Amino acid sequence: MQALLVIDMQRGDFPPYKERFDHKTIVDRINILARKFRKTGNLVVFIQHDGSKEGAFIPGTEGWDLLPELEVHGEDKLVGKTANSAFYRSQLDMVLKENQVISIYVTGSATDFCVESTIQGALAKDYKITVVADAHTTGNRPHASPEQIIAHYNWVWSEMTPTNGSIRVLNMEEVLEEV
Secondary structure, eight states, rough: EEEEEOOOOOGGGGGOSSSTTTHHHHHHHHHHHHHHHTTTTOOOEEEEOOOGGGOOTTTSSSSSSBBBTSSTTSSEEEEEESSSSTTSSSHHHHHHHHEEEEEEEEEEEEEIIIIIIHHHHHHHHHHOOEEEEEEEOOOOOOOBBBBHHHHHHHHHHHHHSSSSSSEEOOHHHHHHHHH
16 A cells, blocks of 8 residues: 655645745645545545644644645545654554555655655655655745755655665656556
């Protein structure tokens, strides 16, 4: 089984839809991928950051909610997290194991924080990882534009030495062809 991970695509991370690079296109791509994963009997997992200890992304608040443009279905899994890595003290690994997932496809926000940390966590757990190169986003940083950050991390992940799993970077169209 394969799973599409959708990391932190929450209202509080996109105020007011101008702080994340090309977010509308990213949401469209995530929805297209999610439809394909569901159609092929694979899993879609939406991961939501619970930043209660930081006073942000508090469950039940508008900021914690997923973006309304995302297509979430009843069979999709919702997993909360309290740190950058979606694997840190969360139910993600258990949900993936219960569904016999060995291959994950990673999308979401923010490239340089939660997406990167989740990929590192997945590497440590020997998953087969595919980063969807054109389905993750981030915002401006003091030292680099979102486009530079996304390009940098796509390069880093494509050059990374995997553990017992694997890691690769494909664009959405390539993923759609193989799922």
